[in-house]
Amino acid sequence: xxxxxxxxxxxxxxxxxxxxxxxxxxxxxxxxxxxxxxxxxxxxxxxxxxxxxxxxxxxxxxxxxxxxxxxxxxxxxxxxxxxxxxxxxxxxxxxxxxxxxxxxxxxxxxxxxxxxxxxxxxxxxxxxxxxxxxxxxxxxxxxxxxxxxxxxxxxxxxxxxxxxxxxxxxxxxxxxxxxxxxxxxxxxxxxxxxxxxxxxxxxxxxxxxxxxx
Numbered sequence: 001x002x003x004x005x006x007x008x009x010x011x012x013x014x015x016x017x018x019x020x021x022x023x024x025x026x027x028x029x030x031x032x033x034x035x036x037x038x039x040x041x042x043x044x045x046x047x048x049x050x051x052x053x054x055x056x057x058x059x060x061x062x063x064x065x066x067x068x069x070x071x072x073x074x075x076x077x078x079x080x081x082x083x084x085x086x087x088x089x090x091x092x093x094x095x096x097x098x099x100x101x102x103x104x105x106x107x108x109x110x111x112x113x114x115x116x117x118x119x120x121x122x123x124x125x126x127x128x129x130x131x132x133x134x135x136x137x138x139x140x141x142x143x144x145x146x147x148x149x150x151x152x153x154x155x156x157x158x159x160x161x162x163x164x165x166x167x168x169x170x171x172x173x174x175x176x177x178x179x180x181x182x183x184x185x186x187x188x189x190x191x192x193x194x195x196x197x198x199x200x201x202x203x204x205x206x207x208x209x210x211x212x213x
Contacts (some may be wrong), residue, residue, distance in 0.1 A: 054148035054181050057131045060111065060166040079121050079158035086122035086159060091115065093204040095133075095197040101210035105173060105187040108209065112167040112197040116159035125200060126165065127155035132198040133169045136206070137191060141178050145169055148181035173211060 096111040110133055114126060124130075129152035135143040157165065174183035190213045194206040 055145070055170050055172075055175075056149050057112065057128060057133065057145060057167050057169045060168045077160075079123075079160070083121045083123040083158045086116060086118055086124040088200070088202040090118040090122055091124060091159075091199065091202055092117055093197055093199050093202050095195055095204050095207050097195055097207055097209040100208075101212045102173070104190055104211055104213055106211070108171045108173065110169045110171060110195055110197070112169065112199075112204075113164060114167075114199055115164035116161060118159065119161055121158055121160055123156050123158045125154045125156050126167070127153045129154055130200045131167065133171070134196050134198065135171065135176070135188075136194045136196070137188075142176045142188065142193070143171065143178070147179060148175075 092113075092115045094113045094115075096113075098109045098111070099106075100108075102108055112131065112133070114124070116122065128149045131145075133143075133145040134141060172183060173187040175181065176188035177184050188211060190211050192208055192210050194208055196206050197204040
């Protein structure tokens with residue numbers, strides 16, 4: 001009986017020593033609560049999540065539209081040496097929205113399509129200085145992409161008859177304060193909005209889109 005009791009005491013002491021000797025913190029308790037992400041499009045403080053850079057109008061990817069950097073099709077003639085500028089009546093500019101309806105605090109992609117209606121070659125500046133996206137509500141300006149792109153560089157492209165190129169702009173509904181690119185603490189509320197695209201002095205028809213709660 002004495003031997004059994006002694007063995008039992010030694011076993012308990014050995015277990016306690018093993019349990020207290022491992023000082024490595026558990027991965028489960030290494031700050032998991034503070035690392036939990038907030039809702040999509042928001043920070044832990046309730047405002048919009050920080051973005052790495054200001055949004056810009058960029059060529060649409062092959063998945064969403066024509067790639068403006070793609071090489072010309074085989075057999076296509078090169079543009080002449082001196083191409084006259086396209087007048088506003090020689091191009092068509094339209095804009096699409098995805099998704100619509102969207103949700104409060106969501107992000108929307110605006111697709112800009114620029115097509116030539118000219119009978120022959122003509123050229124048009126499609127650089128950041130010439131293109132603009134405007135978000136409005138009942139005629140009141142809420143956002144302009146010009147406030148996010150200060151470079152205002154040019155990119156003159158030659159269009160053959162019937163040519164079209166596509167661009168896209170990703171808009172966070174937290175960017176709803178006129179004359180600034182900075183996201184606000186609160187997003188645009190639920191309602192109906194309009195987006196228009198501008199290429200130089202040519203402005204597209206307005207496209208409606210909806211933000212739901």
